[in-house]
Amino acid sequence: MSATTKISYAQALAEAIRIEMQRSADVLCVAAADAAGRSPVVAELSAAFGPDRVVELDAGVHPIAAAAGMAARGARVVCEARLARLGPEGLAPLAELDSELEGAVVARIPDGGPEPGAVAPAPLADWALETPLAVAAPATPADAKGLLTARIRGGSSCCLLEAEQLYGTVGDVPEGSHPVEAESARVEGDERLSRVSVVAYGLGSRVAAAARDRSKSGFELVDLRLLRPLDRNAVAASVGRTGKAAVLEPAASRRVTGEVAAMLLSEAFELLDGPLARIELPAATDIDEAAATVAERVDDLAGY
Amino acid sequence: MTSPAASIVPAIPHGPEISRAERLALLEAMTASRAVRSRVAAARRRGRMAPLGDPAGPGWEALEAAIAKALREDEILVAAAAWPAPLVRARRLGARSRLAEVVAAGLGATVGAPGDRAVAVLAGPGLRPAAERALASAVRRRAPLVVLVAAPGAAAAALRTAAGTAGAVFEQVSAAEVELITLAAESACNAARAGRGPTLIACPPAPAPRPRRPWEPQEPSADPIERYAARLEQLGIPASVPYAPAPGR
Numbered sequence: 014m015s016a017t018t019k020i021s022y023a024q025a026l027a028e029a030i031r032i033e034m035q036r037s038a039d040v041l042c043v044a045a046a047d048a049a050g051r052s053p054v055v056a057e058l059s060a061a062f063g064p065d066r067v068v069e070l071d072a073g074v075h076p077i078a079a080a081a082g083m084a085a086r087g088a089r090v091v092c093e094a095r096l097a098r099l100g101p102e103g104l105a106p107l108a109e110l111d112s113e114l115e116g117a118v119v120a121r122i123p124d125g126g127p128e129p130g131a132v133a134p135a136p137l138a139d140w141a142l143e144t145p146l147a148v149a150a151p152a153t154p155a156d157a158k159g160l161l162t163a164r165i166r167g168g169s170s171c172c173l174l175e176a177e178q179l180y181g182t183v184g185d186v187p188e189g190s191h192p193v194e195a196e197s198a199r200v201e202g203d204e205r206l207s208r209v210s211v212v213a214y215g216l217g218s219r220v221a222a223a224a225r226d227r228s229k230s231g232f233e234l235v236d237l238r239l240l241r242p243l244d245r246n247a248v249a250a251s252v253g254r255t256g257k258a259a260v261l262e263p264a265a266s267r268r269v270t271g272e273v274a275a276m277l278l279s280e281a282f283e284l285l286d287g288p289l290a291r292i293e294l295p296a297a298t299d300i301d302e303a304a305a306t307v308a309e310r311v312d313d314l315a316g317y
Numbered sequence: 318m319t320s321p322a323a324s325i326v327p328a329i330p331h332g333p334e335i336s337r338a339e340r341l342a343l344l345e346a347m348t349a350s351r352a353v354r355s356r357v358a359a360a361r362r363r364g365r366m367a368p369l370g371d372p373a374g375p376g377w378e379a380l381e382a383a384i385a386k387a388l389r390e391d392e393i394l395v396a397a398a399a400w401p402a403p404l405v406r407a408r409r410l411g412a413r414s415r416l417a418e419v420v421a422a423g424l425g426a427t428v429g430a431p432g433d434r435a436v437a438v439l440a441g442p443g444l445r446p447a448a449e450r451a452l453a454s455a456v457r458r459r460a461p462l463v464v465l466v467a468a469p470g471a472a473a474a475a476l477r478t479a480a481g482t483a484g485a486v487f488e489q490v491s492a493a494e495v496e497l498i499t500l501a502a503e504s505a506c507n508a509a510r511a512g513r514g515p516t517l518i519a520c521p522p523a524p525a526p527r528p529r530r531p532w533e534p535q536e537p538s539a540d541p542i543e544r545y546a547a548r549l550e551q552l553g554i555p556a557s558v559p560y561a562p563a564p565g566r
Contacts, residue, residue, distance in 0.1 A: 041429070068428055070421075071457070073450030078410065078418035082395055082425025082436075085408035106410040106418050109398045 016188050017155075023180040025154035026121070027054045029161040030091050032190050034062055039116075040165060041083055042067045043092040045076040054121075055093055075099065077120055078106040081170075084116030089165055096122045097135040104144045107170045118170040119161065120146075124215075125177035136265040138174060138214075138240060142272075147171035148240040152218035154184040156238055159193025166192055174240075176216035178300065198237045198244040200251055205231030208315040210251040211307075212273055213261035214240060217294050221261055223304035230315035243272055249281040256286035259314055261307060264293040290314050335496060337554055339386070343495050344549060346382035347542045351375060353401035377467045379495035379541040380520055384437050384465055387502035393430075395423045396439040407439065416440045417447035420464055424451055427460040435509040437502070438464045442472035452483035452517065461509035463502065467492065468519040476519040486516040493523035493541045496548075 020028070034040045042062070044055040046069055059067040068083075070076055077099065080092035096103045107118055124137050141148045149164065149171060151157040157175070164171050203225060209232040213221045218236040225234065233251045237244060252258045258277060260270040270291045277289060292310045294303060335343075354375050381400065388394060396407040397414045410422055423438035430436065455462045468476055473489055480487035486508070490497045498520060505516035523544075526536035538544050549555070 043425075065429070071450065071454040073447050074424065074454050075418045075421040075447065075451070078414065078421035079425030079428075081410055082408075082422035083428050085393055085395060085422070085426050086428075086430060088429065106414045106422055109409045 017185040018188055019183050020154060020186050021181055021183050022154045022157050022175075023054055025158040025184075025186050026161060026175070027057045028186075029158040029165070030054070030058055031061065033089075033091075033162060033165045034058070034066060036190070037089070038066075039088050040066075041088045041090045043070065043076055043080045043083065043090055044068075045070050045074065045094065046072045075103075075106070077103060077118065080118045080120070081106040081110050084110060084118045084170070087116045089116055090118045091121060091161075091165060092118055093121045093123065095128075096120075096137050096140060097124075097128045101135075101140045101143065104141060104146065104172065107146060108144050110170055117164075117168065119164045120170070120172045121161075121175060122172055123175050123177050134263065134265045136263070136267070138263070138266045139268040141172040141174060142241060142268045144172075147242070148174065149238065150174040150215035150240055151238060152179070152213075152215055152222075152236055154182065155186045155191075156193065156199075158186050159191050160238065162190060163192035163194050174215055176219075178216055179219060182219065196239070196242070196244070198235050198239070198247040200247055201225075201234040201236070203231030203233060207231040207233045207255045209233070209257045209259055209311050210235055210248070210255045211259050211261055211292075211311060212237065212248055212251075212269075214238070214269065216300075217261040217263070220294060220300055220303045220307055223300055224307040224311065227305055227308035228315075229308075229312050232311050232315070237269070240269055243269075243276070245276050245280065248273060248276065249284065252277060252281055253284045256284065257290075257314055258285065259290040259292050259311065261292045261294055264295055287314075335499075340496075340549055340552070340554055343382050343386065343499065344542070344545055346385055347378035347495060347545065350378035350381045350401055351542060354378070357401060376522055376540065377492060377520075379492055379498050379545075380439060380465050380467060382495055383498035383502045384439060384463075386499050387463075387506045388435065388437055392434050392436065392506075393426050394437045394439065395419060395426055397441060399441060400439045415445060415448075416443045416466065417445045417451050420448055420451040420455070420462075423462050423464065424455045424458070424460055427455070427458070427462055430461070432461070432512060433510045435461045435463055435506040437506070438462065440464065440466050442466065442468055442470075442476075449479045449483050452479065452485050452515065455515040456484045459512055459514045461512070462515035463505040463509055464515065464517045465498075465502065466517065466519050468521045470521075473519040473521040476517060480517040485514065488516065488518045490518060490520055491523045492520035493537075493539055493544050495541055495545050 076094045080090040083090045149160045151160050211221050211232050212235045214237040221234045235251050260273050274289050394407045398409045419440040423436050426436045488501050490501045501518050523539040525539045
């Protein structure tokens with residue numbers, strides 16, 4: 014077991030990118046100029062690697078398209094992009110990028126809640142799932158570092174959904190290079206008898222983990238880690254043990270609920286003792302407040 | 318096979334010096350592109366392919382043939398998915414990518430590239446303010462970028478304004494004149510390789526010939542392949558490849 018260190022989610026992301034940029038000169042980092050200032054991840058890297066490796070684009074230049082152009086030349090590009098501002102077709106430049114190319118783009122998509130002037134928060138997970146790209150949504154610093162490292166090293170272009178509320182959360186992260194090929198979801202059982210399987214990702218997984226201490230009933234938490242490909246076996250196995258399922262998803266997003274519902278109806282219908290429930294995670298959520306709400310909903314579903 | 322009605326094609330004054338073999342190669346390139354487009358159109362009619370937009374239709378083959386000739390083997394072409402571009406390996410972006418995104422991708426492809434390598438971009442119309450910003454960024458970085466845009470309707474005028482605002486060199490060449498587009502593309506690529514910054518080349522289609530009375534001279538065809546085959550015939554170079562005329566021309 015490698016040594017671990019306690020660092021924050023944002024530090025874990027920066028460390029993953031820094032290690033990979035040190036390992037290979039083909040790894041580049043791209044960020045768009047932002048009136049709100051640089052993200053903490055990019056600011057740290059820019060000082061270390063300079064403008065040739067950490068490319069800061071002028072305002073108005075589409076960062077994902079520029080990253081796709083760099084990938085066309087064989088670079089493996091980590092691109093930070095505010096997808097809420099780019100719109101639902103912001104990931105379109107990556108949709109057809111030749112999978113035979115050595116280059117690829119890992120699009121980091123921070124989700125900080127509704128954009129200024131927006132009526133409602135953007136369904137970033139839904140927009141990402143509209144494309145054929147792999148989509149990851151790590152919930153812990155260790156997963157963030159591991160998934161990002163793995164995607165930078167190999168594979169085709171993908172999206173990494175990051176909830177900005179998780180940036181300050183701290184967790185144990187293995188030191189050094191730590192790629193995680195997360196084909197499977199992480200299932201956390203409860204020592205109490207679990208009557209509900211709560212399927213969540215990203216911020217939802219952290220909220221659900223915090224809700225476990227508050228709920229009267231026990232529940233199994235299925236942290237998807239990857240939204241595409243979805244770990245259908247883990248979800249079905251968990252529902253087989255508990256008999257009920259609930260998907261915890263941001264209010265604006267619907268797609269993961271739909272995919273889990275379709276999967277359960279077609280492959281695991283006989284395992285269900287009740288209909289699939291959907292628990293909405295409000296935008297700009299305080300984790301503790303949301304955990305209390307989620308705990309109540311899970312207890313209702315479990316019959317408490 | 319040339320149409321007898323398309324035999325009268327005005328000579329290009331001060332035209333480029335192109336060898337017989339290169340001329341035939343341009344005609345074959347456009348013919349290959351037309352063949353791919355015909356298959357795409359047939360697949361779309363059968364419902365086996367989603368609509369890709371204007372650049373996938375006939376009439377824009379000269380842009381692909383010209384840029385294939387102008388680029389060197391180790392240089393990159395970035396194109397939206399709508400461009401078949403069969404003779405040069407294009408790095409394709411998503412079908413819904415707009416001009417601004419394709420230009421941004423071309424700009425990205427110049428990052429870290431050797432200074433004497435050009436990057437070409439093939440794009441359809443669809444000007445947005447973001448395209449001007451991407452072009453301005455390319456001018457500021459003196460990126461070795463050549464942008465060819467299929468520009469039907471009033472798009473060419475809008476592109477001229479955008480290039481002026483961004484400070485980029487602008488050229489307008491008829492999409493029906495493959496040799497002129499080739500000349501413009503080669504000149505732009507040489508300027509890019511020499512570090513003189515990006516060039517935007519807008520290619521509006523030629524007007525379709527009007528219906529003629531029997532005593533009026535036949536106007537040249539607006540189809541780039543028919544037009545070029547007629548020019549080669551005037552120069553005494555028989556077209557060596559069969560081609561299908563664009564429907565409705």
